[in-house]
Amino acid sequence: MDRRFFLLATAGFATTPGGAGGPVSQAPDLTPQAQMAAITARIGPWLTSFRPKALAAGVSAATFDHAFQDLVIDQAVLQRDQNQPEFTKPIGDYVSRVVDGASPGLYREVTQGLVPFLKHLARETGVAAEILVAVWGIESGYGRTTGDHDVISALATLAVSGRRLELAEQELISALTILDRGLASRTHLKGSWAGAMGQTQFLPSDYLAYGVDGDGDGRCDIWGSREDALASTANFLKRKGHWRPGGSWAREADLPANFDFSEADSDSHSLEAWLARGLRLATSRPVALSDVGEPVQLLAPSGWRGPAFFAFPNHQALRAYNNSTAYALAVGLLADALAGRPGVRAPWPKDPPLSLKDRIDAQRALTVLGFETGLIDGVIGLATRRAAKAWQKARGLPADGYLTRDLIERLRSEAALSDAGLPTA
Numbered sequence: 307m308d309r310r311f312f313l314l315a316t317a318g319f320a321t322t323p324g325g326a327g328g329p330v331s332q333a334p335d336l337t338p339q340a341q342m343a344a345i346t347a348r349i350g351p352w353l354t355s356f357r358p359k360a361l362a363a364g365v366s367a368a369t370f371d372h373a374f375q376d377l378v379i380d381q382a383v384l385q386r387d388q389n390q391p392e393f394t395k396p397i398g399d400y401v402s403r404v405v406d407g408a409s410p411g412l413y414r415e416v417t418q419g420l421v422p423f424l425k426h427l428a429r430e431t432g433v434a435a436e437i438l439v440a441v442w443g444i445e446s447g448y449g450r451t452t453g454d455h456d457v458i459s460a461l462a463t464l465a466v467s468g469r470r471l472e473l474a475e476q477e478l479i480s481a482l483t484i485l486d487r488g489l490a491s492r493t494h495l496k497g498s499w500a501g502a503m504g505q506t507q508f509l510p511s512d513y514l515a516y517g518v519d520g521d522g523d524g525r526c527d528i529w530g531s532r533e534d535a536l537a538s539t540a541n542f543l544k545r546k547g548h549w550r551p552g553g554s555w556a557r558e559a560d561l562p563a564n565f566d567f568s569e570a571d572s573d574s575h576s577l578e579a580w581l582a583r584g585l586r587l588a589t590s591r592p593v594a595l596s597d598v599g600e601p602v603q604l605l606a607p608s609g610w611r612g613p614a615f616f617a618f619p620n621h622q623a624l625r626a627y628n629n630s631t632a633y634a635l636a637v638g639l640l641a642d643a644l645a646g647r648p649g650v651r652a653p654w655p656k657d658p659p660l661s662l663k664d665r666i667d668a669q670r671a672l673t674v675l676g677f678e679t680g681l682i683d684g685v686i687g688l689a690t691r692r693a694a695k696a697w698q699k700a701r702g703l704p705a706d707g708y709l710t711r712d713l714i715e716r717l718r719s720e721a722a723l724s725d726a727g728l729p730t731a
């Protein structure tokens with residue numbers, strides 16, 4: 307799963323993807339052909355402005371000129387970048403799909419020949435083997451799906467289209483540095499439409515910062531070597547995520563009947579403090595010693611009707627990989643399933659997906675009613691959930707910030723938005 311797409315696909319539990327620059331690619335009145343022509347015309351001026359920045363960052367002129375001599379806009383990248391998904395799945399559907407079919411048997415199958423290596427890696431880094439394998443599974447289907455876009459072209463397309471100029475340029479400089487240093491060849495430099503590469507789906511800057519050699523051949527090949535991919539993932543979680551050895555990622559929680567959901571997804575308290583307020587661990591499995599006294603967030607990602615979790619600091623470590631509650635939960639629950647531990651006890655609510663119009667209407671209605679959601683963009687992020695919580699609290703509803711179709715219907719009538727539709731821009 308590449309990360310930027312994931313952020314859109316799991317809107318509601320994600321940061322809002324952003325980008326600077328004049329977005330030609332968003333102009334709604336252009337035909338795809340006219341859009342391509344407009345973007346292609348920007349290649350020359352963009353290369354002229356980008357070349358001195360890349361050279362100042364240490365990229366050699368020869369590498370730069372060779373990399374861009376036949377630059378072609380990757381049309382598939384443009385399409386993926388522009389398409390906000392029409393429907394967003396509820397988190398329970400996403401997590402269930404990730405965990406579905408995972409078992410110790412699958413773990414044995416995908417780690418064949420790797421068990422001593424994984425044990426060694428877990429000892430060295432403190433990151434549990436099943437966590438590493440779960441990240442590997444979600445990022446690339448255990449190495450099967452690593453993306454076949456030429457990373458230089460994909461990132462250049464994002465830069466030229468103007469939507470993600472700064473980020474794309476930064477990552478291009480890293481990709482060019484990889485070529486410059488001879489760490490990987492251009493034919494190797496393949497990845498997702500958003501530039502995430504190999505079995506770890508690392509952006510080029512992650513590769514430079516956290517890629518390591520796991521199999522001892524002196525190179526970091528996150529495309530072809532399972533050992534390199536897993537060792538790099540462990541290094542990333544340890545160094546960027548500050549993974550705590552021995553710590554758990556989360557544990558399911560039982561909430562008291564009068565629990566105030568405005569405390570969920572925000573405040574951190576020690577587990578002891580949560581227990582003193584009447585919350586309970588849902589199972590008797592002991593808590594890791596290293597998690598005692600640490601700040602714990604209470605997550606209720608599908609609202610008051612769904613499961614709740616005590617999220618330990620290692621939940622945050624997983625979010626270094628992808629800053630999304632859904633992602634971090636999915637990694638942890640997949641790791642549990644691969645290790646043969648029991649799954650979530652409380653059922654996930656069965657909610658129909660929200661359409662783009664539902665999401666935008668909800669944001670419009672909340673704003674009209676005086677609950678500020680920030681951008682009205684159909685991405686249900688933290689600001690929208692906060693606004694929804696405040697609205698629910700003001701109406702005496704459980705303030706879980708979790709928007710269902712019924713709640714959005716109520717928001718529409720309160721704000722007198724017609725379901726037939728106001729313009730949504």
Ligand SMILES: [Ca+2]
Pocket residue numbers: 518519520521522523524525526527531534
């Ligand atoms: Ca290697």
